Amino acid sequence: MSTTGLSGKSVIVTGAASGIGRAAALRFAAEDAKVVVADLNAEAAKSVVSEIEAAGGTALAVTGDLSDQAVIDEVVASAVDTFGGVDILVNNAGIMDGMTAAADVTDTEWERVLRVNLTAPFLLARAVLPHMLAAGSGVIVNTASEASLRGSAAGAAYTVSKHGILGLTRSLAVMYRDKGIRANAIAPGGTATGIGGSAEVDREAHGPSVIMRHMGNMGRIAAAEEQAAAIVYLASDAASSVNGAILPVDNGWSAV
Template identity: 75%
Template sequence: MTTTGPDSRSVIVTGAASGIGRAAALAFAAQGARVVVADLNPEGAAAVVAEIEAAGGTAVPVTGDLSEQAVVDRVTATAVERFGGVDVLVNNAGIMDRMSAVAEVSDAEWERVIRVNLTAPFLLARSVLPHMLAAGRGAIVNTASEASLRGSAAGAAYTASKHGVVGLTKSLAVMYRDQGIRTNAVAPGGTRTAITVDVEAGAHGPAALAPYMGNVGRAAEAEEQAAAIVFLASDAASNINGVILPVDNGWAAV
């Protein structure tokens, strides 16, 4: 069954098999959008698609490592072929680091975190932009982090990657605002998801960060983050561009 509600946009959501991505995919679909559910986890992506379809919505899964160009190409091609274009891109997929301080970060940890958290959003934005430019409109929403606003919320690799997401967001906003494309980001604080942090016992990074974690406040539900994402992608935010929106119960204000 295909929903033809007030919002029939074509939306790509990455990291959509769980957590904030799942909540965003469900929220867009509930408004009538057609959703590409992109994730590394095929079972999780299929489950979210089934959940959307059971509610009367339209979705299709695409699985693979979004830091690989071939997977990115497949995600965009699926949206174009199945739904006629790309109206919204939600770059949500990401991974945590080990809270490692710079002296403790391995090459593998650094390169993987940067690749998934920063390079993948760049690749996806570059891939969808020709379609948005041809249509003369589009919205990109990136998931940054509280760690994109400060140095005390995560390890070196994650912090650098999310600061990079902020820079990417602002560059896109400036470069393409006159072509009808808006780019914004949410900066989630503590959020109830399945993401865990593999902290190495006795490492300096986690010990150095521990004194600052008391400012986190109430953890958000994934649906609260998704509501902000859907808003930034909506016409209600038509003059909002280049914004990094903390969704963190005031953590950024402390």
């Protein structure tokens, strides 16, 4: 039996087919939460659901591009219709940019990165808030980035999108703290996840060449499960008075 207050909770995890999102979905399910596995990769999302169910947990997959409002609506409706509401939202899905400096960013790159990394989390938060407000409780955990804390950890579009996540997190925390709703974020450092170019796969702004360049500052590369542990902590009753916090999970990189 879970001692974290997560048993029976309805949880949406985006980017849940791999990396940090997958690790978080599995950890929530192990705490007896019911998990919506949301991702662009249908086959991988179904695989995570099968893994959860094989361990005795409860989950369902919703697939699609979270830059599409219709997909946002489907994700939230699936949680409400199947699990009776939305107790926890984990905005984890994101895409990398091309490490592009501002003068070289195209409109297409800028708009796509901002849409997936910042607008989609806002849209999801806006969609779940009526359900959380009706229940008088709820938790939102966003995946920010080391790039949220400095200007040298990624290209212009990614860095701006992840700085925006901090503003979104803090705004939610202040606006809804008297309504029983908390919002926090983790800021991962270098993390061993599937780094690539597809949309709803969680990733940190550190491709192999960037990792090598910053290794002296980054220190040890974290496992996805370590990031997931921080997410689940922030969503749990153990963090009941933690609101508006940005938690670096970066082995001290942000302290350098």
